[in-house]
Amino acid sequence: SxxxxxxxxxxxxxxxxxxxxxxxxxxxxxxxxxxxxxxxxxxxxIQKGEESYGRPKEGSKTEQRGKDAHTHIGKEVQELCSIIKSIGESREDGKTVVEFGKLFEKYVTISNKVVGVLLRARRQGLVAFEGEMLWQGRDDFVLITLL
Known part of the structure:
Protein backbone atom coordinates (compact mmCIF):
# COMPACT_ATOMS: atom_id res chain seq x y z
CA SER A 1 0.00 0.00 0.00
CA ILE A 46 2.96 -17.46 -13.50
CA GLN A 47 2.46 -19.71 -16.51
CA LYS A 48 5.06 -20.42 -19.19
CA GLY A 49 4.52 -18.12 -22.12
CA GLU A 50 3.42 -15.18 -19.98
CA GLU A 51 5.49 -12.06 -20.50
CA SER A 52 6.61 -11.96 -16.86
CA TYR A 53 7.63 -15.66 -16.77
CA GLY A 54 11.30 -16.01 -15.75
CA ARG A 55 11.66 -12.29 -15.14
CA PRO A 56 11.96 -10.35 -11.89
CA LYS A 57 9.05 -8.29 -10.65
CA GLU A 58 8.88 -4.96 -12.45
CA GLY A 59 10.44 -2.15 -10.43
CA SER A 60 12.15 -4.55 -8.02
CA LYS A 61 15.75 -4.35 -6.85
CA THR A 62 16.38 -7.62 -8.67
CA GLU A 63 15.24 -6.07 -11.96
CA GLN A 64 17.51 -3.06 -11.37
CA ARG A 65 20.50 -5.30 -10.55
CA GLY A 66 19.90 -7.19 -13.81
CA LYS A 67 19.80 -3.96 -15.80
CA ASP A 68 22.97 -2.74 -14.09
CA ALA A 69 24.76 -6.03 -14.84
CA HIS A 70 23.64 -5.89 -18.48
CA THR A 71 25.03 -2.36 -18.80
CA HIS A 72 28.30 -3.36 -17.11
CA ILE A 73 28.82 -6.37 -19.39
CA GLY A 74 27.99 -4.22 -22.42
CA LYS A 75 30.80 -1.84 -21.44
CA GLU A 76 33.21 -4.77 -21.01
CA VAL A 77 32.31 -6.09 -24.48
CA GLN A 78 32.95 -2.63 -25.99
CA GLU A 79 36.28 -2.42 -24.18
CA LEU A 80 37.26 -5.88 -25.43
CA CYS A 81 36.47 -4.87 -29.02
CA SER A 82 38.55 -1.69 -28.70
CA ILE A 83 41.48 -3.71 -27.32
CA ILE A 84 41.23 -6.17 -30.23
CA LYS A 85 41.24 -3.21 -32.61
CA SER A 86 44.30 -1.65 -30.93
CA ILE A 87 46.49 -4.78 -30.61
CA GLY A 88 45.21 -6.75 -33.60
CA GLU A 89 46.27 -6.71 -37.22
CA SER A 90 44.07 -5.33 -39.99
CA ARG A 91 43.41 -7.65 -42.90
CA GLU A 92 42.70 -6.79 -46.52
CA ASP A 93 38.98 -7.36 -45.96
CA GLY A 94 39.01 -4.61 -43.30
CA LYS A 95 38.55 -6.98 -40.37
CA THR A 96 40.94 -7.01 -37.43
CA VAL A 97 42.35 -10.29 -36.06
CA VAL A 98 44.36 -11.15 -32.97
CA GLU A 99 45.60 -14.42 -31.53
CA PHE A 100 43.80 -15.49 -28.35
CA GLY A 101 47.09 -15.77 -26.40
CA LYS A 102 48.05 -12.18 -27.19
CA LEU A 103 44.55 -10.93 -26.34
CA PHE A 104 44.52 -12.95 -23.12
CA GLU A 105 47.84 -11.46 -21.95
CA LYS A 106 46.69 -7.90 -22.67
CA TYR A 107 43.11 -8.18 -21.42
CA VAL A 108 43.69 -10.25 -18.26
CA THR A 109 45.37 -7.23 -16.65
CA ILE A 110 42.05 -5.39 -17.06
CA SER A 111 39.65 -8.22 -16.27
CA ASN A 112 39.93 -11.93 -15.49
CA LYS A 113 36.71 -12.60 -17.44
CA VAL A 114 38.24 -12.47 -20.93
CA VAL A 115 36.72 -15.78 -22.12
CA GLY A 116 33.26 -14.95 -20.78
CA VAL A 117 33.32 -11.53 -22.41
CA LEU A 118 34.53 -13.09 -25.68
CA LEU A 119 31.63 -15.54 -25.62
CA ARG A 120 29.18 -12.68 -25.00
CA ALA A 121 30.73 -10.66 -27.85
CA ARG A 122 30.39 -13.67 -30.17
CA ARG A 123 26.74 -14.11 -29.17
CA GLN A 124 26.20 -10.45 -30.10
CA GLY A 125 27.85 -11.01 -33.50
CA LEU A 126 30.83 -8.75 -32.77
CA VAL A 127 33.64 -11.34 -32.93
CA ALA A 128 34.20 -14.77 -34.44
CA PHE A 129 36.53 -17.63 -33.50
CA GLU A 130 36.76 -21.39 -33.93
CA GLY A 131 35.58 -23.71 -31.19
CA GLU A 132 33.08 -23.54 -28.38
CA MET A 133 35.49 -22.50 -25.62
CA LEU A 134 38.99 -21.05 -25.49
CA TRP A 135 41.64 -22.21 -23.03
CA GLN A 136 44.83 -20.36 -22.14
CA GLY A 137 47.85 -22.28 -23.41
CA ARG A 138 45.95 -24.75 -25.57
CA ASP A 139 44.21 -22.15 -27.77
CA ASP A 140 46.81 -19.36 -27.76
CA PHE A 141 47.05 -19.38 -31.57
CA VAL A 142 43.31 -19.37 -32.30
CA LEU A 143 42.44 -16.25 -34.26
CA ILE A 144 39.81 -13.88 -32.89
CA THR A 145 38.22 -11.82 -35.67
CA LEU A 146 36.55 -8.50 -34.97
CA LEU A 147 33.51 -8.34 -37.24
Missing amino acids: DKPYKHEISNTVEGLKLSWQRWSNDHSEYQKHNPFSTNRTLMVK
Whole structure:
Protein backbone atom coordinates (compact mmCIF):
# COMPACT_ATOMS: atom_id res chain seq x y z
CA SER A 1 0.00 0.00 0.00
CA ASP A 2 1.09 3.60 -0.60
CA LYS A 3 0.23 4.73 2.92
CA PRO A 4 3.04 4.99 5.42
CA TYR A 5 3.01 2.44 8.20
CA LYS A 6 3.30 5.11 10.81
CA HIS A 7 -0.22 6.17 11.72
CA GLU A 8 -0.90 9.80 12.52
CA ILE A 9 -1.67 8.76 16.08
CA SER A 10 0.94 6.01 16.30
CA ASN A 11 1.29 6.40 20.04
CA THR A 12 -2.24 5.11 20.58
CA VAL A 13 -3.06 1.45 20.74
CA GLU A 14 -5.52 1.82 17.85
CA GLY A 15 -2.89 3.56 15.71
CA LEU A 16 -0.33 0.83 16.37
CA LYS A 17 -2.93 -1.83 15.60
CA LEU A 18 -3.82 -0.22 12.25
CA SER A 19 -0.16 0.19 11.32
CA TRP A 20 0.61 -3.44 12.15
CA GLN A 21 -2.44 -4.70 10.22
CA ARG A 22 -1.46 -2.70 7.13
CA TRP A 23 2.08 -4.13 7.28
CA SER A 24 0.70 -7.65 7.77
CA ASN A 25 -1.62 -7.34 4.76
CA ASP A 26 1.16 -5.98 2.54
CA HIS A 27 3.51 -8.75 3.65
CA SER A 28 0.89 -11.44 2.97
CA GLU A 29 0.38 -10.05 -0.54
CA TYR A 30 4.14 -9.98 -1.11
CA GLN A 31 4.48 -13.60 0.03
CA LYS A 32 1.92 -14.69 -2.60
CA HIS A 33 4.52 -13.78 -5.22
CA ASN A 34 7.53 -15.14 -3.35
CA PRO A 35 8.59 -18.51 -4.85
CA PHE A 36 10.42 -19.36 -1.61
CA SER A 37 7.39 -18.84 0.60
CA THR A 38 6.30 -21.90 2.57
CA ASN A 39 2.62 -21.10 2.05
CA ARG A 40 2.15 -22.64 -1.39
CA THR A 41 -1.66 -22.40 -1.37
CA LEU A 42 -1.58 -18.62 -1.59
CA MET A 43 1.07 -18.45 -4.29
CA VAL A 44 0.19 -16.72 -7.55
CA LYS A 45 1.44 -18.96 -10.37
CA ILE A 46 2.96 -17.46 -13.50
CA GLN A 47 2.46 -19.71 -16.51
CA LYS A 48 5.06 -20.42 -19.19
CA GLY A 49 4.52 -18.12 -22.12
CA GLU A 50 3.42 -15.18 -19.98
CA GLU A 51 5.49 -12.06 -20.50
CA SER A 52 6.61 -11.96 -16.86
CA TYR A 53 7.63 -15.66 -16.77
CA GLY A 54 11.30 -16.01 -15.75
CA ARG A 55 11.66 -12.29 -15.14
CA PRO A 56 11.96 -10.35 -11.89
CA LYS A 57 9.05 -8.29 -10.65
CA GLU A 58 8.88 -4.96 -12.45
CA GLY A 59 10.44 -2.15 -10.43
CA SER A 60 12.15 -4.55 -8.02
CA LYS A 61 15.75 -4.35 -6.85
CA THR A 62 16.38 -7.62 -8.67
CA GLU A 63 15.24 -6.07 -11.96
CA GLN A 64 17.51 -3.06 -11.37
CA ARG A 65 20.50 -5.30 -10.55
CA GLY A 66 19.90 -7.19 -13.81
CA LYS A 67 19.80 -3.96 -15.80
CA ASP A 68 22.97 -2.74 -14.09
CA ALA A 69 24.76 -6.03 -14.84
CA HIS A 70 23.64 -5.89 -18.48
CA THR A 71 25.03 -2.36 -18.80
CA HIS A 72 28.30 -3.36 -17.11
CA ILE A 73 28.82 -6.37 -19.39
CA GLY A 74 27.99 -4.22 -22.42
CA LYS A 75 30.80 -1.84 -21.44
CA GLU A 76 33.21 -4.77 -21.01
CA VAL A 77 32.31 -6.09 -24.48
CA GLN A 78 32.95 -2.63 -25.99
CA GLU A 79 36.28 -2.42 -24.18
CA LEU A 80 37.26 -5.88 -25.43
CA CYS A 81 36.47 -4.87 -29.02
CA SER A 82 38.55 -1.69 -28.70
CA ILE A 83 41.48 -3.71 -27.32
CA ILE A 84 41.23 -6.17 -30.23
CA LYS A 85 41.24 -3.21 -32.61
CA SER A 86 44.30 -1.65 -30.93
CA ILE A 87 46.49 -4.78 -30.61
CA GLY A 88 45.21 -6.75 -33.60
CA GLU A 89 46.27 -6.71 -37.22
CA SER A 90 44.07 -5.33 -39.99
CA ARG A 91 43.41 -7.65 -42.90
CA GLU A 92 42.70 -6.79 -46.52
CA ASP A 93 38.98 -7.36 -45.96
CA GLY A 94 39.01 -4.61 -43.30
CA LYS A 95 38.55 -6.98 -40.37
CA THR A 96 40.94 -7.01 -37.43
CA VAL A 97 42.35 -10.29 -36.06
CA VAL A 98 44.36 -11.15 -32.97
CA GLU A 99 45.60 -14.42 -31.53
CA PHE A 100 43.80 -15.49 -28.35
CA GLY A 101 47.09 -15.77 -26.40
CA LYS A 102 48.05 -12.18 -27.19
CA LEU A 103 44.55 -10.93 -26.34
CA PHE A 104 44.52 -12.95 -23.12
CA GLU A 105 47.84 -11.46 -21.95
CA LYS A 106 46.69 -7.90 -22.67
CA TYR A 107 43.11 -8.18 -21.42
CA VAL A 108 43.69 -10.25 -18.26
CA THR A 109 45.37 -7.23 -16.65
CA ILE A 110 42.05 -5.39 -17.06
CA SER A 111 39.65 -8.22 -16.27
CA ASN A 112 39.93 -11.93 -15.49
CA LYS A 113 36.71 -12.60 -17.44
CA VAL A 114 38.24 -12.47 -20.93
CA VAL A 115 36.72 -15.78 -22.12
CA GLY A 116 33.26 -14.95 -20.78
CA VAL A 117 33.32 -11.53 -22.41
CA LEU A 118 34.53 -13.09 -25.68
CA LEU A 119 31.63 -15.54 -25.62
CA ARG A 120 29.18 -12.68 -25.00
CA ALA A 121 30.73 -10.66 -27.85
CA ARG A 122 30.39 -13.67 -30.17
CA ARG A 123 26.74 -14.11 -29.17
CA GLN A 124 26.20 -10.45 -30.10
CA GLY A 125 27.85 -11.01 -33.50
CA LEU A 126 30.83 -8.75 -32.77
CA VAL A 127 33.64 -11.34 -32.93
CA ALA A 128 34.20 -14.77 -34.44
CA PHE A 129 36.53 -17.63 -33.50
CA GLU A 130 36.76 -21.39 -33.93
CA GLY A 131 35.58 -23.71 -31.19
CA GLU A 132 33.08 -23.54 -28.38
CA MET A 133 35.49 -22.50 -25.62
CA LEU A 134 38.99 -21.05 -25.49
CA TRP A 135 41.64 -22.21 -23.03
CA GLN A 136 44.83 -20.36 -22.14
CA GLY A 137 47.85 -22.28 -23.41
CA ARG A 138 45.95 -24.75 -25.57
CA ASP A 139 44.21 -22.15 -27.77
CA ASP A 140 46.81 -19.36 -27.76
CA PHE A 141 47.05 -19.38 -31.57
CA VAL A 142 43.31 -19.37 -32.30
CA LEU A 143 42.44 -16.25 -34.26
CA ILE A 144 39.81 -13.88 -32.89
CA THR A 145 38.22 -11.82 -35.67
CA LEU A 146 36.55 -8.50 -34.97
CA LEU A 147 33.51 -8.34 -37.24
